[in-house]
Amino acid sequence: MTDTVSPSLAKQRHDILAALAKAATPPPRLIAVSKTQPDEKIEAMLATGQRLFGENRVQEAEAHWATRRAAYPDLELHLIGPLQTNKAADAVALFDVIETLDREKLARALAKAMAAAGRRLPVFVQVNTGEEPQKAGVHPDGLAALLEVAVRDCGLDVQGLMCIPPVDEPAGPHFALLAKLARAHGLAGLSMGMSGDYELAARFGATHVRVGSALFGAR
Numbered sequence: 779m780t781d782t783v784s785p786s787l788a789k790q791r792h793d794i795l796a797a798l799a800k801a802a803t804p805p806p807r808l809i810a811v812s813k814t815q816p817d818e819k820i821e822a823m824l825a826t827g828q829r830l831f832g833e834n835r836v837q838e839a840e841a842h843w844a845t846r847r848a849a850y851p852d853l854e855l856h857l858i859g860p861l862q863t864n865k866a867a868d869a870v871a872l873f874d875v876i877e878t879l880d881r882e883k884l885a886r887a888l889a890k891a892m893a894a895a896g897r898r899l900p901v902f903v904q905v906n907t908g909e910e911p912q913k914a915g916v917h918p919d920g921l922a923a924l925l926e927v928a929v930r931d932c933g934l935d936v937q938g939l940m941c942i943p944p945v946d947e948p949a950g951p952h953f954a955l956l957a958k959l960a961r962a963h964g965l966a967g968l969s970m971g972m973s974g975d976y977e978l979a980a981r982f983g984a985t986h987v988r989v990g991s992a993l994f995g996a997r
């Protein structure tokens with residue numbers, strides 16, 4: 779770890795937490811997105827006291843966190859990237875929250891993996907609010923049916939919704955839609971907002987913001 783990394787990461791984190799506290803009461807929780815970050819930056823972020831992290835690939839998350847878990851028992855790891863059914867067991871073994879449930883087949887695979895592992899993890903459903911063909915997430919009009927399968931048939935502990943708005947559109951309407959869908963289904967959790975729009979997301983009621991580059995520096 780260099781002398782300069784830790785102070786600047788600590789300041790960036792402090793500034794983001796202050797902005798979130800100003801934007802909403804209570805403020806959303808800050809998920810530090812550590813994908814592609816080198817070990818020294820992850821260590822520096824842990825040294826600031828940050829314990830909530832997000833990763834978007836199971837294998838990379840294992841490399842970053844499998845051995846660090848033991849040293850940081852209060853670590854909380856969220857999977858924020860698309861999950862293949864054949865990686866469900868690995869994801870359930872490593873993560874504390876799965877934010878990217880988006881189809882029935884995955885709901886069944888997660889339920890099976892959780893039963894086998896004896897772990898019942900909180901789950902968020904990823905909604906493709908912009909209905910973009912290349913993007914993961916259930917379309918808004920398929921959410922009710924997916925929740926029915928996930929909660930009633932599979933017994934998953936669905937706690938909230940997650941979205942990644944289209945890059946070329948204002949995020950506000952997408953955050954508003956996600957908040958409305960969560961209210962309609964009685965879900966409290968809202969994971970939305972990234973480096974460019976975490977304050978906006980906080981004002982729309984985010985309970986979790988997922989921030990990478992604004993916290994760690996450009997990837």
Ligand SMILES: *Cc1c(COP(=O)(O)O)cnc(C)c1O
Pocket residue numbers: 811813834858859942972973974988989990991992
């Ligand atoms: C990478 C990533 C983020 C963080 O993106 P930044 O713009 O660097 O803050 C948030 N959410 C998801 C799902 C991601 O993959």
